[in-house]
Amino acid sequence: MSASISTWAIKSFVAPVAVVSCLxxxxxxxxxAGSTGAGSTPAVSEAARSAQALVTETxxxxxxxxxxxxxxxxxxxxxxxxxxxxxxxxxxxxxxxxSDYDQVAEVDAAGQPIAMTQFDAAGRLVAxxxxxxxxxxxxxxxxNAASNAANLGLTAAxxxxxxxxxxxxxxxxxxxxxxxxxxxxxxxxxxxxxxxxVWQDGRIQSLARVEHPLAPAPMRRLGEAEAQQxxxxxxxxxxxxxxxxxxxxxxxxxxxxxTRPSTRARLGRxxxxxxxxxxxx
Amino acid sequence: xxxxxRLLVSVLLAVSALGATAGGSLALTGDVxxxxxxxxxxxxxxxxxxxxxxxxxxxxxxxxxxxxxxxGALGPSFTRSAFLKxxxxxxxxxxxxxxDNYWAASGWPNVxxxxxxxxxPTRCSSFPLDAIRSSAIKSATLGTPYNLVIMxxxxxxxxxxxxxxxxxxxxxxxxxxxxxxxxxxxxxxDSSALRFEQAFWSxxxxxxxxxxxxxxxxxxxxxxxxxxxxxxxxxxxPNWWGNPNYNGTPG
Numbered sequence: 001m002s003a004s005i006s007t008w009a010i011k012s013f014v015a016p017v018a019v020v021s022c023l024x025x026x027x028x029x030x031x032x033a034g035s036t037g038a039g040s041t042p043a044v045s046e047a048a049r050s051a052q053a054l055v056t057e058t059x060x061x062x063x064x065x066x067x068x069x070x071x072x073x074x075x076x077x078x079x080x081x082x083x084x085x086x087x088x089x090x091x092x093x094x095x096x097x098x099s100d101y102d103q104v105a106e107v108d109a110a111g112q113p114i115a116m117t118q119f120d121a122a123g124r125l126v127a128x129x130x131x132x133x134x135x136x137x138x139x140x141x142x143x144n145a146a147s148n149a150a151n152l153g154l155t156a157a158x159x160x161x162x163x164x165x166x167x168x169x170x171x172x173x174x175x176x177x178x179x180x181x182x183x184x185x186x187x188x189x190x191x192x193x194x195x196x197x198v199w200q201d202g203r204i205q206s207l208a209r210v211e212h213p214l215a216p217a218p219m220r221r222l223g224e225a226e227a228q229q230x231x232x233x234x235x236x237x238x239x240x241x242x243x244x245x246x247x248x249x250x251x252x253x254x255x256x257x258x259t260r261p262s263t264r265a266r267l268g269r270x271x272x273x274x275x276x277x278x279x280x281x
Numbered sequence: 282x283x284x285x286x287r288l289l290v291s292v293l294l295a296v297s298a299l300g301a302t303a304g305g306s307l308a309l310t311g312d313v314x315x316x317x318x319x320x321x322x323x324x325x326x327x328x329x330x331x332x333x334x335x336x337x338x339x340x341x342x343x344x345x346x347x348x349x350x351x352x353g354a355l356g357p358s359f360t361r362s363a364f365l366k367x368x369x370x371x372x373x374x375x376x377x378x379x380x381d382n383y384w385a386a387s388g389w390p391n392v393x394x395x396x397x398x399x400x401x402p403t404r405c406s407s408f409p410l411d412a413i414r415s416s417a418i419k420s421a422t423l424g425t426p427y428n429l430v431i432m433x434x435x436x437x438x439x440x441x442x443x444x445x446x447x448x449x450x451x452x453x454x455x456x457x458x459x460x461x462x463x464x465x466x467x468x469x470x471d472s473s474a475l476r477f478e479q480a481f482w483s484x485x486x487x488x489x490x491x492x493x494x495x496x497x498x499x500x501x502x503x504x505x506x507x508x509x510x511x512x513x514x515x516x517x518x519p520n521w522w523g524n525p526n527y528n529g530t531p532g
Contacts (some may be wrong), residue, residue, distance in 0.1 A: 007372055007426045007459055007532060055487040094340070096483040097476075113497065129504035131497055168513070172438065172466050172520035173503075191476070195506035208506030238326050 055096055060089030072104035072117045078156035079204045081115040081130045084108050101126060125157055129206035134174055134199040141202045143167040146176035150196035153204045160195050175199040185217055187274055189255040214255055216270035224251055227276035252277050309531035311348030312358045312371045315342045316378035316399040331471035332377055335433055335478060339375040342482040347530045350375050359399040361413045365421040370480060372531040373429040374448065379406055381432025382441045394437055394444040415447040422448060429501035429529050431463045433474050438464025438520035445522055452522045460497045461523035467515040473508040477519055480505050496525040
């Protein structure tokens with residue numbers, strides 16, 4: 001946490017100047033009813049804070065949970081991740097993400113994590129990543145080579161995928177994102193995927209497998225034309241009395257999850273259902 | 282001469298007293314702003330509840346990091362004037378709203394990024410009416426530093442964004458100062474922003490004593506995957522600048 005000058009020190013120095021400026025500004029104005037003084041931001045309600053779900057981490061040790069540590073070692077080596085001088089294990093009940101998992105981290109001499117693997121209740125690998133950064137390298141692999149590297153890593157880690165991978169160059173980091181979108185009954189599941197991030201030197205930085213539970217397929221599926229009619233009728237209702245127009249840019253069938261928190265809470269474990277998705281232009 | 286000296290001493294005493302008061306009561310404020318009206322059924326055709334969820338999440342987690350008080354607003358109180366009036370006092374700023382890299386008043390090729398205030402209960406977002414320009418924010422900050430800035434919007438994490446500079450955060454990934462900026466580089470679904478930010482905060486605040494860094498949390502959240510994106514031209518790409526070793530606590 002090295003820092004040359006603390007933010008507090010600079011703010012403390014400048015604050016009196018600003019207070020003077022604000023006083024001068026207020027002196028020239030009539031009193032604004034209901035306005036808050038500068039710097040007196042309204043506080044967030046306690047209810048909002050108490051709504052925060054908790055993240056609880058329980059220590060796992062290698063003696064009590066040897067199978068978790070064995071899986072972690074296998075995945076680490078399969079993906080070419082660094083081994084640290086020590087490992088730490090946690091069972092995480094993640095109220096923010098709504099998931100439980102076992103997590104093993106490789107840590108360095110200072111106790112900082114250098115790599116991590118996560119497993120679901122069935123012992124399946126759901127995420128793995130390394131925290132270090134790639135050393136400067138002149139080697140820059142192609143999208144095809146990145147896809148091959150991702151395939152090799154998945155095979156070694158015992159993760160199966162099917163279908164054609166999509167490869168995106170990262171505009172903000174280094175390397176390639178290789179994705180396999182999850183399909184069920186030939187319909188994509190929104191957000192579900194197996195994803196591998198490959199550095200430009202060909203090493204794997206992360207692997208993730210995301211699968212939400214799905215509801216049973218509907219007995220009857222709305223056709224595309226019928227779905228468009230439903231949308232047009234609804235949009236016409238919304239547009240009454242407004243100077244607005246709407247055109248459909250695309251329509252796709254997807255499995256999607258409920259978006260409202262109240263619905264998610266009522267369902268307990270939310271199930272994704274098939275839905276037509278229209279893209280406005 | 283004597284009169285002048287007395288006046289000078291009086292002024293110095295007044296300034297030092299003011300400084301002591303301001304310094305002594307200086308809070309480690311974090312502001313969380315979320316535009317909900319332009320995500321209402323009136324503007325979208327359906328009610329998008331992500332602005333509420335993102336607001337609640339950020340407010341609680343910022344408090345867990347040690348920012349106090351946590352202010353800001355959800356909905357119509359998120360105005361340009363409220364944002365600019367309060368930003369100087371902030372150590373951390375979070376905004377979930379529409380954002381983009383607009384041409385500056387001087388025109389192409391100069392960029393002046395902006396976020397949009399909440400439009401209120403009677404209309405939807407409009408750039409001419411609602412923009413809070415990065416240049417206006419920079420003026421309001423008076424050049425003071427910020428610890429943590431999160432722009433939960435489209436595009437303000439892209440290389441052309443001028444928003445980091447509004448908070449005196451340089452677009453480097455090797456800063457040694459206590460500052461960190463997080464944004465999304467492309468058009469971004471707010472459902473993906475929520476998933477990412479849940480993962481980010483859960484890792485950051487999941488260990489005691491603020492032992493984890495913001496970059497570790499960022500790396501963790503990116504690595505989890507599962508982020509739906511509008512199209513292939515807009516893959517989900519969060520980005521950061523600042524200090525890779527900073528844990529995000531205020532001060």
